[in-house]
Amino acid sequence: MASPKEIRIAQLIDSLEAGGAERMAVNYANALQASTGFSALVTTRAEGNLKAELSPDVAYAYLHRQRVLDVKAYRLLCNFIKKHRITHVHAHSSSVFFAILLRLRFPTLTIVWHDHYGWSEQLDRRPKFALQVASQFVKGIITVNHALQSWSQTHLFCKQVLYLPNFVGIPSATSLPAISLHGEEGKRIVCLANLRPQKNHSMLLEVAQRMKAVHPDWTFHLVGKDFQDAYSDQLKATLSQTKLESHVFIYGTQQEVSGILKQCSIGVLTSDSEGLPVSILEYGLAGLAVVATQVGEVGQVLTEQNGILVPKGDSVSFFHHLSQLINNVSLRQEYGEALQKHIKQTYSTAAVIPEYLKWMYED
Known part of the structure; x- marks a missing residue:
């Protein structure tokens, strides 16, 4: 495994279809590759258009997960963690439930959960039992707004809750041309x-x-x-x-x-x-x-x-x-x-x- 001072982070996300959480998983993976020299991303259920935006230097895996308890997908993930000496799994949205199963195989693995919940205007209706259970197995929680931060601090059992805003990186050069939009230029x-x-x-x-x-x-x-x-x-x-x-x-x-x-x-x-x-x-x-x-x-x-x-x-x-x-x-x-x-x-x-x-x- 890595030395005590070294951290090797893998992003975990359910898919790479275009969406806020998915885009942030890719943004974090690319940014960490540039700033630390190592980064990884694993998508569990599906790939998608955002895969094209992932840096080729980022270690990548697609698990083809078909069900909640998918033994084959779990083994693939465990092998990936071991191969790349991952120390931290940064799980986005609902992928946290799959991530905490890794603690069965890697007790010292650090898991953080990134909460991208989009209905921040209706937090009083948010189901919380499953999240309360999961929160006992994560080192910390990252939230995308202050309302989610307050909700996590009040209702969940993990007390290390950090608000970090979403961010964007400078678009990289791409060989994929953008579609030509209809309508008049400038309007x-x-x-x-x-x-x-x-x-x-x-x-x-x-x-x-x-x-x-x-x-x-x-x-x-x-x-x-x-x-x-x-x-x-x-x-x-x-x-x-x-x-x-x-x-x-x-x-x-x-x-x-x-x-x-x-x-x-x-x-x-x-x-x-x-x-x-x-x-x-x-x-x-x-x-x-x-x-x-x-x-x-x-x-x-x-x-x-x-x-x-x-x-x-x-x-x-x-x-x-x-x-x-x-x-x-x-x-x-x-x-x-x-x-x-x-x-x-x-x-x-x-x-x-x-x-x-x-x-x-x-x-």
Whole structure:
């Protein structure tokens, strides 16, 4: 095994489909490879588009896990831990339950849990029994917002709870070209959000319908996983009923997000609930002006100086402020530059990883 002062960290995640927790697992893996010289990532149930963003120097494994107690997947994980002399497993979201089984084979292995729970506005309804059991087997808990930190300190048995903001790294060069977006250059509005109810795309369509009457040359571009479920069906039905097909475009999951953002002028998020959405950070890193609902930790990122916050569910106010940005190019530029500076200073690899490593090295 590694020397007492050496730590070798493996990220553990259920899949590499595009999503906030999944993107952060990749971000941590890449950042740790660059800063410590070793990093690993294991995905248990599925791969996905984010695999293409993983540094080739990161040790990687896919377990093909099929069920809750999958002996074959467990053996593969144990072999990976032994082969790469892993000392710390950083388990994201529900992968923590699989991670704690490793303590049966490796009693000295350190496990930390990264809580990415997205319904931070409804924590009073969150089931906690299974998490209370799991919390007894982890060294510490990382939360993506202060509400989750407080909830963990109150309800769970692990008392080492650290708030660390999500972060973004500088996009690496890629041979994968971004798709060409529909619409007119300089008049595109992007929404990076998987098609889930908490993202409230219905409100976005309400805004788009109002915008069509006032600024018909501006278009909306929805990028995120389409689960092909009832929510998706209803969204597409509304799109057809309101005759917005030439103003709102759905692209599904895309790999080259930074290239997509370069084609846009404004970033939006209409969520009813969030933790700390990576999409806001990506908008900022790309220098976009942003309008978003004030949920979760969004208000910690956007201020009066670098963006616009709107009460959740208020489509009229959202439309008003979005129109303000459309009509004022200099204001868009001012907000975009200010947010980009803020992201680099507070929500970047350089800002987060040193604090993370300091915490991981603590006994």
